[in-house]
Amino acid sequence: MSKKGPRLGEPASLVRMRVVPIASVMFASALPLMLPLIANSPVLPPLGLLFFLCWQLLRSEMWPVWVGLPLGLWDDMFSGMPFGTAAGLWTLASIAIDYSSQRIYWRGFFHDWAIAALLVAIIQSLAALIAHPHAATGRVLGLVVPQIIISALLVPLFMRLTGKFDNFRLKRR
Amino acid sequence: MARPAHRRPGQSRKAQYSLFVAYVIAVTGAVAGLLLAVLSVVDPVGFAQLRVASQEIAAPIARVTRSVTGSISGIDDRVGAYVNAGSQNRRLRNELAETRRQLVATSALQEENRQLKTLLKLQETDKTAIANGYLLTSTSTSSKRIALLSIGRNLGVTAGQPVRAADGLIGRVLSSGPSVSQVLLLTDVDNIVPVRRARDGLPALAYGRGNGDLDIRTLNIANNPFKPGDILLTSGTGGLYPPNIPVAIVARRQNDGALARPLADPGKVDAVSVLRPYTPDNIDASPAPAPAPAGTP
Numbered sequence A: 001m002s003k004k005g006p007r008l009g010e011p012a013s014l015v016r017m018r019v020v021p022i023a024s025v026m027f028a029s030a031l032p033l034m035l036p037l038i039a040n041s042p043v044l045p046p047l048g049l050l051f052f053l054c055w056q057l058l059r060s061e062m063w064p065v066w067v068g069l070p071l072g073l074w075d076d077m078f079s080g081m082p083f084g085t086a087a088g089l090w091t092l093a094s095i096a097i098d099y100s101s102q103r104i105y106w107r108g109f110f111h112d113w114a115i116a117a118l119l120v121a122i123i124q125s126l127a128a129l130i131a132h133p134h135a136a137t138g139r140v141l142g143l144v145v146p147q148i149i150i151s152a153l154l155v156p157l158f159m160r161l162t163g164k165f166d167n168f169r170l171k172r173r
Numbered sequence B: 001m002a003r004p005a006h007r008r009p010g011q012s013r014k015a016q017y018s019l020f021v022a023y024v025i026a027v028t029g030a031v032a033g034l035l036l037a038v039l040s041v042v043d044p045v046g047f048a049q050l051r052v053a054s055q056e057i058a059a060p061i062a063r064v065t066r067s068v069t070g071s072i073s074g075i076d077d078r079v080g081a082y083v084n085a086g087s088q089n090r091r092l093r094n095e096l097a098e099t100r101r102q103l104v105a106t107s108a109l110q111e112e113n114r115q116l117k118t119l120l121k122l123q124e125t126d127k128t129a130i131a132n133g134y135l136l137t138s139t140s141t142s143s144k145r146i147a148l149l150s151i152g153r154n155l156g157v158t159a160g161q162p163v164r165a166a167d168g169l170i171g172r173v174l175s176s177g178p179s180v181s182q183v184l185l186l187t188d189v190d191n192i193v194p195v196r197r198a199r200d201g202l203p204a205l206a207y208g209r210g211n212g213d214l215d216i217r218t219l220n221i222a223n224n225p226f227k228p229g230d231i232l233l234t235s236g237t238g239g240l241y242p243p244n245i246p247v248a249i250v251a252r253r254q255n256d257g258a259l260a261r262p263l264a265d266p267g268k269v270d271a272v273s274v275l276r277p278y279t280p281d282n283i284d285a286s287p288a289p290a291p292a293p294a295g296t297p
Helices: A014-034 A047-058 A065-079 A085-103 A109-131 A137-170 B013-042 B044-069 B075-083 B085-120
Strands: B129-133 B135-138 B146-149 B162-165 B169-176 B181-185 B192-197 B203-208 B214-218 B231-234 B246-254 B257-262 B272-275
Touching: A014 A047, A014 A065, A014 A137, A014 B044, A014 B135, A047 A065, A047 A085, A047 A109, A047 A137, A065 A085, A065 B013, A065 B044, A085 A109, A085 B013, A109 A137, A109 B013, B013 B044, B044 B135, B044 B146, B044 B169, B044 B181, B075 B085, B146 B169, B192 B246, B214 B246
Parallel strands: none
Antiparallel strands: B129 B272, B135 B146, B146 B181, B162 B169, B162 B272, B169 B181, B192 B203, B192 B231, B203 B214, B214 B257, B231 B246, B246 B257
8 A cells, every 4th residue: 555646536635625725815814914014005915805705706615604704803913904894894705705606607707806806995995994984085095096906906816826725725645 | 617606505404504604603793893893993002902912923924034035115115216207306406406505504503503502511311212123014905004113012112102213203102012013104094293394393283194195284274384395393292202303304285285205214214213202201301392483484
């Protein structure tokens, strides 16, 4: 019996199947705070959110709908936004994706891209508005517009990355 | 192409219930999360303490990445610099010529000032600085401008202390952990600094814009007295920031005040020092600022 190579019909490691998606989102959320980048404006796309949306668009049934709560709280710890913003908004995004996957049967690549871009735009705008209730609405939205555009353009790349992680997740041995 | 979802639980009661419960948890959790967000907007300092753990996780890695790569700072700034290179160059030449003229005048004043200070036996006591550190990293994905400072409670840093660099004011400490602390940068939308114009002591308020610039608004809006090139210093009003720390330079006039750029770019400074807050207990430690002559145009 060689220990190398998968055996016929052997399933992928259950731990890896569970851990890889969650770990990728958590790491992506924490990464910006580990880079030596002192930004004067929101320059980086919300990495954790992009991975979170891509995983849900790629594997609609992998996570329960409430998974945005713990992952969002984790993101709030690192993003600097008020506590609970991402927890609330990410969960609403899960519900929206869940709803859209019931409505749009056989989503295509452009559907996924549009849904992800739209959700990023809504979440980042709402989060900024929640974080700065006293500032002028137009100015706060103006702050996040460049970030939203960058994120929307980066969605296909994150889809690819998520796909690579998914291959690794389901690889046998 | 994503496979269509099959969340239909079928006939199984258990599956139906668990799906239902998942939705209930999601909806209540989302509502609770948003309520929590509103609460933490109301009490940012209390909730900032909760982030201590995450910062202590991130800070060691940020220390390593910073020491390996140096600070990859001001990406947005550099892109902007290329776009505005021509007009900026022209403006800078004009400013340089103007500054040279002022430098001559200033050096004469400095000499005079030195003599006067010797006369008054004013000593430059540096009792206001508590500790020195450097900025590790910042929240570069969110609209809050919060940076992580490399020192915390271990060196006496607590919430509410002003932070400055050699060039000027950086911000104030929002919360401090065992070995790192959060600094709310000057340019955050929620950061308001009382300033005065260096030339004549005209009082004003500096509001962060969140994108690296500041809005300067005077207390009387009858006329707009600002000119490009005006230097703004902290006034010491309000009791948090000590007076006479350089804050910003006016870039251009606006309808209701002026647009200013901070003198100290947090992305470029090496070391920052944490100062004592300017409260009545600490005022004795620093020499009283000379009252600015008012009314000179």
